[in-house]
Each structure stands twice: as structure tokens, then as C-alpha cells.
Amino acid sequence: MTDQNPIFIPGPTNIPDRIRNAMNRQTVDHRSPKFSELFGSVLQDLKTIFKTSKGTVFAFPSTGTGGWEAAIENTLAPGDKVLAARHGVFSHRWIDMCQRHGLDVEVIESEWGNPAPAETFAERLAADKAGAIKAVLVTHNETATGVRSDIAAVRQALDRAGHGALLLADGVSSIASMNFEMDAWGVDVAVSGSQKGFMLPAGLALVAASEKALELSRVSKTARCFFDFQEMLKANKAGGYPYTPALQHFYGLRESLDMLSEEGLDRVFARHRRAADAVRAAVSGWGLELCSKSAPHHSDTISAVYVPAGFDSNVLTDLVLKKYNVSFGIGLGQMNGKAFRIGHLGSITDTMILGGLATIEMAMNELGYPVALGSGTTAAQQLFAQRS
Numbered sequence: 001m002t003d004q005n006p007i008f009i010p011g012p013t014n015i016p017d018r019i020r021n022a023m024n025r026q027t028v029d030h031r032s033p034k035f036s037e038l039f040g041s042v043l044q045d046l047k048t049i050f051k052t053s054k055g056t057v058f059a060f061p062s063t064g065t066g067g068w069e070a071a072i073e074n075t076l077a078p079g080d081k082v083l084a085a086r087h088g089v090f091s092h093r094w095i096d097m098c099q100r101h102g103l104d105v106e107v108i109e110s111e112w113g114n115p116a117p118a119e120t121f122a123e124r125l126a127a128d129k130a131g132a133i134k135a136v137l138v139t140h141n142e143t144a145t146g147v148r149s150d151i152a153a154v155r156q157a158l159d160r161a162g163h164g165a166l167l168l169a170d171g172v173s174s175i176a177s178m179n180f181e182m183d184a185w186g187v188d189v190a191v192s193g194s195q196k197g198f199m200l201p202a203g204l205a206l207v208a209a210s211e212k213a214l215e216l217s218r219v220s221k222t223a224r225c226f227f228d229f230q231e232m233l234k235a236n237k238a239g240g241y242p243y244t245p246a247l248q249h250f251y252g253l254r255e256s257l258d259m260l261s262e263e264g265l266d267r268v269f270a271r272h273r274r275a276a277d278a279v280r281a282a283v284s285g286w287g288l289e290l291c292s293k294s295a296p297h298h299s300d301t302i303s304a305v306y307v308p309a310g311f312d313s314n315v316l317t318d319l320v321l322k323k324y325n326v327s328f329g330i331g332l333g334q335m336n337g338k339a340f341r342i343g344h345l346g347s348i349t350d351t352m353i354l355g356g357l358a359t360i361e362m363a364m365n366e367l368g369y370p371v372a373l374g375s376g377t378t379a380a381q382q383l384f385a386q387r388s
């Protein structure tokens, strides 16, 4: 067995050696100027990734789920009405969290494989003359289905309706891998995490708040402590943290931001697009279907692939792990057993993609899928050959 094989789960993702080495650090005093300087530069440079100049970025020792909690606790109060679409496991979990926090969620049910429906958001917002809806929640990239939603279109829906609701966006599996424009899209709170596009271990919730969201957190009476923007802001401004920071993660994140900037964000996005196009070429070469129903909404970071009727996708992901020591994502929720997921985000190269596709292709062939050896990999090679 080897630990050199990449993983193809959509998070946590592969960690480049540069980042692993950068994190291999002895503890420094988190109250020392050295640490203030480090996290100050990290928070500043994260703004480039969120594409915000006016927003404030926070790094909580947590995961993306904590980022969701920070977004709602700081800007909303129990009883507030929020509008959200459910079209996969992650959008569902955020809705579930809102309900547990006593928010009144108006859920737009959308078939899995579809994006959050901007037209339905527009209708509901236009109908809400009294302005009862306090926030609109959008999952930018639904990691369960491999579908990208159009946040700019939801912004337009808000603006056209002249509606003042907040726009809260989950970019956990898109930010740093796919274009995300916090300021241009008028996002009030954007949520990400360290273990996907940022190529780190789990451990940081990266959350960017607009001026409006910060002001709401200042006047809010909602009970919260750990994720309080104001307390974090005060401590960060004084060069520190309100509690123990995830210290070594900041060395890793510094390296990650350097790597993203050396490559150039546009090239990072193009690399993800190319990897995704190669995966999609392979899926069509295999004669299989993506869960994502419309090409403009296909995700560049993850692809969910239906297995043919009569096959169990869990048997496939089990075999490929046992026999080849390579992990792919299982189907989540209603897709369990029916689809597997290929994570192609973060530290990913054309060569890794080819290796992963060839391996799962062999496993499918071995299990008697109607998938010929070479059918998908050749299509992916052709795609790379055209794009190189």
C-alpha cells in the first residue's frame, strides 16, 4: 500500500508538500508580534480570494459548518424569516441549522441536479412587499450534486425587487477554486473552510462579512459567543485572538495564499475548469450521466456521476479503495448507492486526474459495468491534448 495516491473526495483535499512543510512548525506565542504579523497578512490577502475590498475576513478555529453558524448568528435573530433553496445535502444542512436556531425558513424545493432557482427567488422576493424576508441563503457550489448556482442572478433578483434582504453565500467548495466575487455580487456573508480549495487540513472557518453584516452584528442581541464577529474584530485589531488560534494553520494558509498568487487566480480557475472538462469528457466517454442537469451550472470542483441502473455505487467506491487505495466520494443523501463523486479541486494536476479516471474506469470494468477500458481516459487525454 502507498500513501502517494491522491484522493478524489471533495474535501478534505490533497495537501501540497509546500503546505505540509510550512505547517510543520514549533509553537510560537500567539500573543507575540510574530504571530500578529502572520495572521494580519493572511486576513488581508484572503480578501483577494473572496474578491472583496470592503469586507472583513475572519478565520475562526472551526470548519465550514461553523462558518454557516457565524453567518446566521451575527446577522439574524430567532423568528426571522429567511429564504433558501434545497437542492442537495449541503443546502439541506444549512437550512436544518437555521431551523435549529429558530429561524423561519421559507424553503424552495428544487430537484437535485438543479441550481438554486434564481427565478423562484425573484418571484418570492417580489411578492414579499412587507420585507419579511431578512436573508437569502445560497449554496454557491452544491458539493453533493456538483452544481454551481448563479449568485449574481440572485443578487439581481434582490435588486430588481428592491428588496433589502441580506445575501448569505456558502462558498466552502468553490472559493479559491472557482470564481467568487463577494463585492460585485453584493454578498453580505461569504463562508468557506480551509480543507477544500485552500488545500489545508480542516480547522479554519473562513468567513467574510460586508459592512452591512458587521453593523448588524454590532447591534444584534442574538445569543452567541464563539462566533461573535465583534469580539473577533476587537481582538484581531489589537493583534490577537479572543481565544487560542489554530496557529500552525496560519503558516499553512500563508503558504497556500502564496501558491495561489504565484499561479494567479485566473489560472487557478482555468486549471479547475480544465480538470472538470476532462472529467466530464470521461463521463460521457463511459456513457454515464452527471447528476448536474445543465452544462452552464456544472461545477468545476466536483462531479457527481450516476452509475448505470442495477449497480451500487458504494460497491464501486469500496472496491477502488480496497484494491487500488484510492478514495472517491460516495453518493450523499438520496444519491447514496446511485452515484459516486469525483473531487477535482485544490491541489490537482492533469496527471492526477488521468490517474484517477483510469483507476475508477478499471474498477467499473471489473465490476461488469458496460464501460470499456480506455473509453473515458481517452476522452480525457484528448481534452487535455487540445487544451495544453
Ligand SMILES: *Cc1c(COP(=O)(O)O)cnc(C)c1O
Pocket: 011, 063, 064, 065, 066, 090, 139, 141, 142, 143, 170, 171, 172, 173, 193, 202
Ligand atoms: C464541505 C462543505 C460544507 C461543510 O464544511 P465542513 O468543513 O465539513 O464543516 C458546507 N458547505 C459545502 C458546500 C461544503 O462543500
